[in-house]
Amino acid sequence: MTFRTFSGLLPLLLVPVSLAAGFVPDISPVWVFVLGAAATAVLADWVRRATEQLADRTGSAVGGLLNVSFGSVAELVLALFVLAGGHAAVVQAQVTGSIIGTGLLGLGLAMLVGGIRRDRQRFNRDSIGLLSTLLILVLIALLLPAIFDLAQRKASPGLDPALADEKLSLGTAIVLxxxxxxxxxxxxxTHRDMFGGGEEDDPGHDRAAWSLGRALGVLIGGTALVAVEAELVSGALEATAGSLGLSSTFLGIVVLALVGTAADLFAAVVFARQNRMSIVFSICIGSAIQMAMVVAPLLVLASWALGHPMNLVFGDPLDLLAIGATAFVIRAISADGETTWFEGLLLIGLYVLLALAFLFLPHSP
Known part of the structure; x- marks a missing residue:
């Protein structure tokens, strides 16, 4: 085994360590939460690698379906366990955090790292323009249930809007x-040629370096372990929030969201260093879109089966501001087809400001 292979496998030690921590009676729940979150992030990256290997073998059409199915598996499984614990507000916060985490922090870090030694970096403006337009659609779809709830309360002050909110959320989920x-x-x-990698494709990229059995084994095993880790993290959520003096909502927006998107953030930075910015934008914007158009709707549908119905009414205006700001900033940045390191720094700064706002926003612990 080479040193590079060993160093690549070393983070996987977090998995048995975190599982063992869950059975130690006197250990602080903060350690269980931190170790479980770190292990989930590591496993998410391995699931992403396995998905890419399978996609290389099956072609773009099936590969795209695989990326949709397993690209956000860590986020979905983690949110399902939190939702099963009755923390629907935390799950909504995780949706917000994932969108701003990949759209602002992930994209900003990639632009900063990739552009620090370059005058500017360019990308496919046509394909990224479609993604940014789709993100605007996501914003409108997520705004609609909240505005509907407000309008309903104003029109019928004495009527409980919960049932109508749930019906609209279910309909919105199906449409999305x-x-x-x-x-x-x-x-x-239908338009596959338009979204090809073009000149940014890396001819030295090793395609399907893993065997089919290895890729399937890593994908299935990684997904199963993510479920186990997610149960540990969700179980320690409330106790961790109380110990740290933070709200569970803040942990959902920042910590849980970044855990679920860690693999995408890492991949975006790696591709930015290779000057493959079309792929960077596809990863970051695509992850935000997938969270809003796939993961969130699936959570709404699954919440009924779990007995903890969740709607898409974001009751906190700060959530809607954060999602809206992310959508419009990405739309503005993608308009000219090029980026600089300073634009990346601006995105990171905006993410930090939003995180601070959520940190200081009063919430019940």
Whole structure:
């Protein structure tokens, strides 16, 4: 075994350590939460690698479906366990955090790292323009249930809007899933040539370096372990928030969201260093879109089966501001087809400001 291989496998030690911590009776729940979150991030990266290996073997159409199915598996599984614990508000916070985490922090870090030694970096403006337009659609879809709730309360002050909110959220979830499916058909079938990698493709990229059995084994095993880790993290959530003096919502927006998107953030930075910015934008914007158009709708549908119905009414205006700011900033940055390191720094700064606002926002612990 080479040193590089050993160093690549070393982070996996977090998995047995975190599982062992969950059975130690006197250990602080903060350690259980931190170790479980770190292990989930490591496993998410391995699931991403396995998905890429399978996609290389199956071609773009099936590969795209695999990326949709398993690209956000850590976020989805983690959110399901938190939702099963009755923390619907934390799950909504995780949705917000994932969108601003990849759209602002992830993209900003990639632009900063990739552009620090370059005058500017360019990307495919046509394909990224479609993604940014889709993100604006996501913003409108997420704004609608909240505005509907407000309008309903104003029109009928004495009427409980919960039932109508749930019905609208279910309808919105179904429509978003249908639109995302149509987006896959558009990008992978009818207009596949438009979304090719172009000149940024790396000819030295090792395709399908893993055997089929290894890729399937890592994918299935990684997904199963993510579920186990997610149960540990969700179980320690409330106690961790109390010990640190933070709200569970803040942990959902910052910590849980970054845990679920860690693999995407790391991949974006690596591709930015290789000057492959079209892929960087596809990863960051695509992850935010997938969270809003796939993961969130699936959570709404699954919440009924779990007995903890969740709607898409973001009751906190700060959530909507954060998602809206992310969508419009990305739209503005993608308009000219090029980026600089300073634009990346601006995105990171905006993310920090939003995180500080959520940190100081009063919430019940």
């Amino acid at each position: 899933l249908g639109l995302y499916g149509a987006n896959l058909a558009y990008t992978l079938v």
